Amino acid sequence: MCGEHGNNCFVHVDSGLPPVGLKCVVNGEEIQACVDPTMTLLNFLRNELKLFGTKEGCGEGECGACTIIMNGETVNSCIILAVEADGAEILTVEGLAKDGELSILQQEFIKMDALQCGFCTPGMLMSARALLDRNPNPSEEEIKEALAGNFCRCTGYIPIIDAVKSAAKREREELK
Amino acid sequence: MLSKFDYYKPKSIKEALDYLDNNDETRILAGGTDLMILLRRNAITCKHILDIKAIPEIQRFDYKNGEGLYIGAGVNVNQIVDSEIIEEKYPALHQAAASLASYQLRNRATLVGNICNASPGGDLPPVLLVYDAEVHIIGPEGEKMVNIKDFFLGVKKTILKDNEIVLGVLLPDVEEGDNSVYLKQSRLKGHDLATVGVAARRNNENKISLAIAAVAPIPLKLTELEDVINEKGLSNDLPDWVEGEIKKYISPISDVRSSKEYRIHISGVLAKRALQTLIEKEVN
Amino acid sequence: MVEKEYRHIGKSYLRKEGQEKVTGQAMYIHDLELPGMLHAKLLHSPHARAKILSIDTSKAKALPGVKAVLVGEDAPYLVGLYMIDKRIIARDEVRYQGEVVAAVAAIDEVTAEKAVSLIEVEYEVLPAVHTIDEALEGKILVHEDINDLDYMKGVFFPQPDSNIASWNTTKKGDIEKGFAEADLIVENEFTLPAVAHAPMETHVSVAQADPYSNKLKVWSSSQSPFTLRDMLAKAFNIPRKDIEVVIPYIGGGFGGKAGIHIEPLVAVLSKAAKGRPVKLKMTREEEFNQLPTRAGMRGRIKTGVKKNGKITAFQAYYDWDSGAYADYGVNVGKTAVYSGGGGYEIENAEIHSRTLYTNKVFSTAYRGFGHLETHWSVERQMDIIAQKLGMDPFELRMKNILKPGSRTLSGEVIYQHTGSPSECLEAVAKEIGWTGYQTKEERLEQFKTGKVRGKGIALLQKAPAMPTNTSTGAIMQMDEDGGVKLMIGAVDMGQGVNTAMAQIAAEELDIPVEKVEVSWEINSDKHPYDWNTVASKYTLMGGNAVKKAAQDMLRQMKEVAAQVFRAHIEELAHKDGYIYHIKHPDKKIPYNKLSRGYVFENGNAIGGPLISHGVYTASGLTNLDPETGEGLPALAWTFGAHGVEIEVDVETGEITVLKMASAFDAGKVINKKLVDGQVIGGVLQGIGSAILEGYKFSSDGTLLNPSFTDNKIPTAKDAPLEVVPIYIENEQVDGPYGARGVAEHPMISVPSAVGNALYDATGINFHSLPLSPENVALRIAENK
Numbered sequence A: 001m002c003g004e005h006g007n008n009c010f011v012h013v014d015s016g017l018p019p020v021g022l023k024c025v026v027n028g029e030e031i032q033a034c035v036d037p038t039m040t041l042l043n044f045l046r047n048e049l050k051l052f053g054t055k056e057g058c059g060e061g062e063c064g065a066c067t068i069i070m071n072g073e074t075v076n077s078c079i080i081l082a083v084e085a086d087g088a089e090i091l092t093v094e095g096l097a098k099d100g101e102l103s104i105l106q107q108e109f110i111k112m113d114a115l116q117c118g119f120c121t122p123g124m125l126m127s128a129r130a131l132l133d134r135n136p137n138p139s140e141e142e143i144k145e146a147l148a149g150n151f152c153r154c155t156g157y158i159p160i161i162d163a164v165k166s167a168a169k170r171e172r173e174e175l176k
Numbered sequence B: 001m002l003s004k005f006d007y008y009k010p011k012s013i014k015e016a017l018d019y020l021d022n023n024d025e026t027r028i029l030a031g032g033t034d035l036m037i038l039l040r041r042n043a044i045t046c047k048h049i050l051d052i053k054a055i056p057e058i059q060r061f062d063y064k065n066g067e068g069l070y071i072g073a074g075v076n077v078n079q080i081v082d083s084e085i086i087e088e089k090y091p092a093l094h095q096a097a098a099s100l101a102s103y104q105l106r107n108r109a110t111l112v113g114n115i116c117n118a119s120p121g122g123d124l125p126p127v128l129l130v131y132d133a134e135v136h137i138i139g140p141e142g143e144k145m146v147n148i149k150d151f152f153l154g155v156k157k158t159i160l161k162d163n164e165i166v167l168g169v170l171l172p173d174v175e176e177g178d179n180s181v182y183l184k185q186s187r188l189k190g191h192d193l194a195t196v197g198v199a200a201r202r203n204n205e206n207k208i209s210l211a212i213a214a215v216a217p218i219p220l221k222l223t224e225l226e227d228v229i230n231e232k233g234l235s236n237d238l239p240d241w242v243e244g245e246i247k248k249y250i251s252p253i254s255d256v257r258s259s260k261e262y263r264i265h266i267s268g269v270l271a272k273r274a275l276q277t278l279i280e281k282e283v284n
Numbered sequence C: 001m002v003e004k005e006y007r008h009i010g011k012s013y014l015r016k017e018g019q020e021k022v023t024g025q026a027m028y029i030h031d032l033e034l035p036g037m038l039h040a041k042l043l044h045s046p047h048a049r050a051k052i053l054s055i056d057t058s059k060a061k062a063l064p065g066v067k068a069v070l071v072g073e074d075a076p077y078l079v080g081l082y083m084i085d086k087r088i089i090a091r092d093e094v095r096y097q098g099e100v101v102a103a104v105a106a107i108d109e110v111t112a113e114k115a116v117s118l119i120e121v122e123y124e125v126l127p128a129v130h131t132i133d134e135a136l137e138g139k140i141l142v143h144e145d146i147n148d149l150d151y152m153k154g155v156f157f158p159q160p161d162s163n164i165a166s167w168n169t170t171k172k173g174d175i176e177k178g179f180a181e182a183d184l185i186v187e188n189e190f191t192l193p194a195v196a197h198a199p200m201e202t203h204v205s206v207a208q209a210d211p212y213s214n215k216l217k218v219w220s221s222s223q224s225p226f227t228l229r230d231m232l233a234k235a236f237n238i239p240r241k242d243i244e245v246v247i248p249y250i251g252g253g254f255g256g257k258a259g260i261h262i263e264p265l266v267a268v269l270s271k272a273a274k275g276r277p278v279k280l281k282m283t284r285e286e287e288f289n290q291l292p293t294r295a296g297m298r299g300r301i302k303t304g305v306k307k308n309g310k311i312t313a314f315q316a317y318y319d320w321d322s323g324a325y326a327d328y329g330v331n332v333g334k335t336a337v338y339s340g341g342g343g344y345e346i347e348n349a350e351i352h353s354r355t356l357y358t359n360k361v362f363s364t365a366y367r368g369f370g371h372l373e374t375h376w377s378v379e380r381q382m383d384i385i386a387q388k389l390g391m392d393p394f395e396l397r398m399k400n401i402l403k404p405g406s407r408t409l410s411g412e413v414i415y416q417h418t419g420s421p422s423e424c425l426e427a428v429a430k431e432i433g434w435t436g437y438q439t440k441e442e443r444l445e446q447f448k449t450g451k452v453r454g455k456g457i458a459l460l461q462k463a464p465a466m467p468t469n470t471s472t473g474a475i476m477q478m479d480e481d482g483g484v485k486l487m488i489g490a491v492d493m494g495q496g497v498n499t500a501m502a503q504i505a506a507e508e509l510d511i512p513v514e515k516v517e518v519s520w521e522i523n524s525d526k527h528p529y530d531w532n533t534v535a536s537k538y539t540l541m542g543g544n545a546v547k548k549a550a551q552d553m554l555r556q557m558k559e560v561a562a563q564v565f566r567a568h569i570e571e572l573a574h575k576d577g578y579i580y581h582i583k584h585p586d587k588k589i590p591y592n593k594l595s596r597g598y599v600f601e602n603g604n605a606i607g608g609p610l611i612s613h614g615v616y617t618a619s620g621l622t623n624l625d626p627e628t629g630e631g632l633p634a635l636a637w638t639f640g641a642h643g644v645e646i647e648v649d650v651e652t653g654e655i656t657v658l659k660m661a662s663a664f665d666a667g668k669v670i671n672k673k674l675v676d677g678q679v680i681g682g683v684l685q686g687i688g689s690a691i692l693e694g695y696k697f698s699s700d701g702t703l704l705n706p707s708f709t710d711n712k713i714p715t716a717k718d719a720p721l722e723v724v725p726i727y728i729e730n731e732q733v734d735g736p737y738g739a740r741g742v743a744e745h746p747m748i749s750v751p752s753a754v755g756n757a758l759y760d761a762t763g764i765n766f767h768s769l770p771l772s773p774e775n776v777a778l779r780i781a782e783n784k
């Protein structure tokens, strides 16, 4: 426990340096924590908040497995320090389904078989989510551009692109 | 990561400069897309991280008629991609920005970080070179503007001192009729570093500028070649001529990304295509 | 042919685990945390070959939070699937840059990493074996003790005092006579580099080893629960019953997670750390640099043909640059002797396949298991022969293609029910509108535009590479709702076996597919045996085992129902969840009433909980004759073909895949959606091998591209614009509903088809992969 922030606070003593306070909102929940300054946002989400949905595929910004939405935009959480998320609003794969019901995008991923091993899926969903938020009617080219930072070794991408297309269509029709 | 650092996020330039003055082994953090990789690979170590993103001045991002385009150190690459005025006035900058890394990475990566990192293959420096951009630097002695061509010293080396911060970059204004293009060759269609990147500009007086990434330890402005081109003047044969000629002005190395031979070959191809684009525009 | 009506087979059910995977609920070893768990980090050799003079771990051991530091001496165990040649930590000598030299377990990753940085090693750098030719020369031996190594005898043939881990051969017919009869002899050399599997989840394992007994529990991102248990037992010389292997969701494997890898190392660390669980999660760099790859290969092919295109002789030397340890590499090499001629009838053949030790990261199984490599040689060679004969390469292939009555290289006879390569080839040729090569004039015309298009076709074949006695089992239990829990020993890595097996169980029992739940998280203590989730053999073998388990369950239900109805068991049948009397169909009992035995009105009970099982063992397979390669190695052949249309930028050398048509004789498609997924995904992996991927080494044997920065895999932008999967269904007589495996096949021959299309487009024959912008552009420029 950390004297500064009381019971809500996770103390991690990786570097032996004084932990830094951090307040953010993750999937709608307010989080207060103290983190080691060297900890990445990805490790904070996984190891401290126990949100294991977000994955690590490389730790170097290349593969997109760690993609989350921070303040409305996708970022590679593996190369961001947790402390940089102070004041941020964060959405992870765990926050996509609402009230026990899968979002349209998640449903379409299942329907189009846009996943196999599933390891890239959380990051892929976040990239797709942010795309549809800024562009409800993306072209095939725009979908590919938005997803190119997310590697998938299993599916060959085509089913994923199809899932994003049909989710876009359904969202435009159903979420008016 | 073996580095043990603390984290400081100043809210003003003064705080930042003071911090730099008082803390050795500090690294400036912007988007972190270069810095975090280097730290993770233990290619560098540091004791302090100075996150500049809360400094108001570096968010400056504007275009002023007669003055030009100012891009603050806090402006990320997607902001550049999304800017209509940049697409219209500085098309090569738009294209280079759009070709940099993946969408989510561009949400963090900054233009200033790209030049401070001083990678020979960075996508944005060639564009800044053809626009004769000025780097806006602040240090204990005050502010200064340094021409981008004097900024790079070598691989990962710039003129920046440990206690200096880049506030932003200024691209001089362009006149009606100014046009530019950035062409990049990579190993795949998805995001990749440039095997070679070529920026070309034709200003309203039909003067051509050419700069190129990944063929030398620093991003190169091909001044001598530009002189020859500008002496010859624009013609439909120019692009083909430049394709052969450019090879005399570069001496790239072979590395894991490409052989020297391909770099030479593709430099010619990209330069030719860039000039074709610029010259065709006129014909149409 | 009359189509049989099935209730579930052939239907595109959605994968069972989709919901867990889109919500982030699916748990991988990557996510596993256990009380008291420690984290491991490794020290790697910076040299390709060196003597370890000394290792000083004292500073690492003194670091607070460090619980164990191990070097080679502390872990004197040898492992190996076929050649027992690999230490779990290098000792005395390192054989590749990246090999593990020391391992640390500590309270967290940061402490472990710090401790690793404090270990001091003194090396004496030795000259190393870098190339296939250096390996064959044998001046330097990667394993100086090769003559003493233990290995699987009669199947693999290590050569004394050499770098040849195994030399397998085929000798069929009379090769000299064959060449003498030929009107034309064509010789070519083809090469391809090592490539990475690049599963998105790197290798990761957790182990807990009881310091006071042999008990060992291992959680691993692995394709091989039972082979892993077997190998651990052999390495540590402990009974199998003491080892428990648990495998939950795994983030991709593609062959790279088959067999045994980091698990024994984590086990010894746990034991050294007094039994605390230890987790080792490989970094992406380690995934490239320390864990095995697909081997690089050189194929030297000599083919004799008649003017009419008939092949009279085929000779090949396949030399595998297989790295420092044999692992699956020798078995990959072995496939070349019975499949390395491609899907053609060849009367006179001689094949030498040599798996070579070199001082590089070692190789293992990778989707296609040697076939992408040999087909790169064979299918390019076919096109080059066609060019020399002035023949359409489609015609040339059809002239020689395996058909009913033909014999394979190992002498196996092909029947209609073996599957039809020609139907596959015809289908893709039709789909891409193949009409033969374009003419020189057409090519020149296209060149003027700067973009040239071309089409290519290639044939492919593969049978599972597996031991002759490979077997599998399934256990089925029914609950009080009439629901079925099915346990199998195969790992669903996303290929969808659990969904397909649920369909088979539901089909046999005639119940809704939702009533069948295949138990996830394979546990070797609880789940029935399966050899390995590799080789595309599970649909056939597992499908049969599940079918039998279901039939056994039906039999048990009927036995009880026969007593209830006072009828003969032969008079009973099943339909839609009921056992009924065929003469009096209204006499029926729902399954759930039988699930715990049947209870009469007066309370008497008969029967008991319904638990059934089914097993399947490959039958009739033989080892190959060491000299001639004769034998029956194939459980089932799956044939296929690709047809591709590409566009090439003649200046940048960039290839765009416009359309890929891929046909497979799947026997019977159990779930089209899942198989489509295998095809589309496999095709793109093949395109990665074709135009992009490959390891690059420096002259001193250092891997130059151990990261995604410089060892890219295709992204969404690199996918073909269109993939058309086509299924031919010549039913496999011993396959469930006629099905055979297709999981690996989509990747095979993709590079060959692209290479052939590249010839059609440019008029240039390429012999080496990858067909990268650089390699393509420079060749075109040279040929201008």
Ligand SMILES: Cc1cc2nc3c(=O)[nH]c(=O)nc-3n(C[C@H](O)[C@H](O)[C@H](O)COP(=O)(O)OP(=O)(O)OC[C@H]3O[C@@H](n4cnc5c(N)ncnc54)[C@H](O)[C@@H]3O)c2cc1C
Binding pocket: A060, A061, A062, B027, B028, B029, B030, B031, B032, B033, B034, B035, B036, B037, B052, B073, B099, B100, B101, B102, B105, B108, B109, B110, B111, B112, B113, B114, B115, B116, B117, B121, B122, B123, B124, B160, B164, B165, B166, B167, B191, B192, B193, B194
């Ligand atoms: C996966 C991946 C793909 C990439 N692809 C590309 C690509 O295609 N093209 C390309 O050009 N680059 C690429 N990069 C490199 C990188 O993203 C860019 O160089 C980016 O522009 C760096 O910006 P940043 O804000 O993230 O810099 P940071 O990492 O924050 O900083 C980079 C360096 O500059 C210093 N610095 C930053 N801001 C200042 C300042 N204001 N004053 C003084 N010093 C400062 C830092 O201390 C550090 O040394 C890639 C990186 C990754 C991880």
Ligand code: FES
Binding pocket: A055, A056, A057, A058, A059, A060, A061, A062, A063, A064, A065, A066, A067, A076, A077, A078, A079
């Ligand atoms: S884990 Fe962050 S990009 Fe790969």
Ligand code: FES
Binding pocket: A114, A115, A116, A117, A118, A119, A120, A121, A151, A152, A153, A154, A155, C200, C251, C252, C494
């Ligand atoms: S589903 Fe396996 S990596 Fe995408």
